[in-house]
Amino acid sequence: xxxxxxxxxxxxxxxxxxxxxxxxxxxxxxxxxxxxxxxxxxxxxxxxxxxxxxxxxxxxxxxxxxxxxxxxxxxxxxxxxxxxxxxxxxxxxxxxxxxxxxxxxxxxxxxxxxxxxxxxxxxxxxxxxxxxxxxxxxxxxxxxxxxxxxxxxxxxxxxxxxxxxxxxxxxxxxxxxxxxxxxxxxxxxxxxxxxxxxxxxxxxxxxxxxxxxxxxxxxxxxxxxxxxxxxxxxxxxxxxxxxxxxxxxxxxxxxxxxxxxxxxxxxxxxxxxxxxxxxxxxxxxxxxxxxxxxxxxxxxxxxxxxxxxxxxxxxxxxxxxxxxx
Numbered sequence: 249x250x251x252x253x254x255x256x257x258x259x260x261x262x263x264x265x266x267x268x269x270x271x272x273x274x275x276x277x278x279x280x281x282x283x284x285x286x287x288x289x290x291x292x293x294x295x296x297x298x299x300x301x302x303x304x305x306x307x308x309x310x311x312x313x314x315x316x317x318x319x320x321x322x323x324x325x326x327x328x329x330x331x332x333x334x335x336x337x338x339x340x341x342x343x344x345x346x347x348x349x350x351x352x353x354x355x356x357x358x359x360x361x362x363x364x365x366x367x368x369x370x371x372x373x374x375x376x377x378x379x380x381x382x383x384x385x386x387x388x389x390x391x392x393x394x395x396x397x398x399x400x401x402x403x404x405x406x407x408x409x410x411x412x413x414x415x416x417x418x419x420x421x422x423x424x425x426x427x428x429x430x431x432x433x434x435x436x437x438x439x440x441x442x443x444x445x446x447x448x449x450x451x452x453x454x455x456x457x458x459x460x461x462x463x464x465x466x467x468x469x470x471x472x473x474x475x476x477x478x479x480x481x482x483x484x485x486x487x488x489x490x491x492x493x494x495x496x497x498x499x500x501x502x503x504x505x506x507x508x509x510x511x512x513x514x515x516x517x518x519x520x521x522x523x524x525x526x527x528x529x530x531x532x533x534x535x536x537x538x539x540x541x542x543x544x545x546x547x548x549x550x551x552x553x554x555x556x557x558x559x560x561x562x563x564x565x566x567x568x569x570x571x572x573x
Contacts (some may be wrong), residue, residue: 275378276297276561277340280568281386288335294569296350298340300477301330301536306355306383306493308523314398315397315448315520316440327525329353330536331427331476334368342476346422348414351432351454352541353525361547366562367432367454373507373513374414378557378561384411409509422462426479426526428489429461436559439551440495449498451514454491454525458483467541482525489527494519503552540566 283294290297292521304327312321333340334347349369356362375381387404388396405412424430434452441447463471496517503509513518544563546552551557 275382275566276564279378279382279385279561280440280565281315281384282389283336283569285389286303286385290336291333292336292338294336296330296332296334296352297336297338298342299330299350299533299536300479300480301531302329302331302527302535303529304329304353304489304525304527304529306523306525309521311520312522313442315442315450315522317443318363318440318547319357320355320363321549322357325355325357326383327353327355327527328531329525329527331480333476339473341471341473343423343463343471343473345418345465345468346415347426347428347429348418349432350535353426354541354545355525356398357547362545363547363550364542364545365434365451365452366541366543367434369421369430369432370414370417371433371435371451371453371510372414372417373435373558374411375408376410376506376508377557380411380553381468381558383408400420412505413508418431422464423468425461425467426456426483427461427476428480428483428491429456429458431455431460432491434543435507437498437502437553438546439553441551447498449502449504450495451498451511453494453496453519455494457524458488458491458493463481467553477530481502481530484527484529486527487526491525493525506514507556507558521535537570540570542566 263319280294287297288295293299305457306320306325306327308321308323325485330350330352331524332350332351332352333342333344340347351367351369352365354362354364375384383404385399391397433455438450438452439447440450480489496511498511502511540563544552544560
């Protein structure tokens with residue numbers, strides 16, 4: 249399929265954001281360029297390059313309507329989803345512990361509205377702003393000898409210690425043994441509005457219905473390089489490839505501008521179950537590759553943070569990325 253040009257894709261994304269080009273254009277292009285360089289300039293996603301597309305269904309709960317008037321909570325919807333293994337290497341082994349797992353999905357209620365999420369298997373991100381992400385990537389770019397400068401990385405990390413938090417979280421968890429056996433988080437704060445106009449700050453989390461599936465280091469080493477697709481096929485056949493979508497309630501005045509931090513006591517807060525997302529069939533990857541999964545594409549009744557620069561930068565960054573693939 250013919251891809252849109254980088255210039256066209258970026259202009260569309262920035263127009264949708266209603267922000268001027270200028271510095272944001274330069275930052276986004278530099279970020280994506282650095283990602284492609286670090287991934288070896290392969291014609292694939294510079295992040296989450298290895299993955300598989302699936303279809304499924306989303307069935308909302310009655311509780312969801314109390315929190316949000318969004319059309320996706322009015323009845324069952326179709327789902328297009330992509331699971332991935334983090335990083336820019338499309339041949340990375342599925343049991344690699346040092347990269348995250350991604351879950352991107354689009355809920356389509358039949359044309360009235362769409363809602364899209366881009367989630368990872370950690371409750372926090374590794375950077376809090378486009379500027380910090382650019383610095384993180386540039387510190388790791390290869391020098392004249394073809395290797396990154398360890399001193400540059402050390403100095404950046406010392407100045408930005410929060411960039412190590414996601415890595416520490418993943419290192420402290422077992423290797424995911426299934427794409428549908430791990431928790432995924434939306435990481436950003438969202439605001440839900442119900443039919444009466446009441447608003448609630450939340451974070452979204454996808455909880456595997458069959459529980460978490462983790463591997464010991466020995467088990468991970470024994471796994472084939474590409475075991476995750478076969479695993480999910482078996483779970484679909486057993487009707488156990490599913491997640492509960494839940495929200496964690498925020499409190500007035502809570503932080504919504506720094507995705508490298510959790511809210512105080514977030515893991516112990518009560519959750520509300522909004523629905524069940526079932527993965528039902530494997531889909532050709534072209535279906536997930538023909539357009540971006542856009543986290544700013546949210547149906548009325550769900551709003552992303554309006555003051556989080558990282559959240560706002562996702563759409564133009566993904567647009568530049570798809571233009572380069």
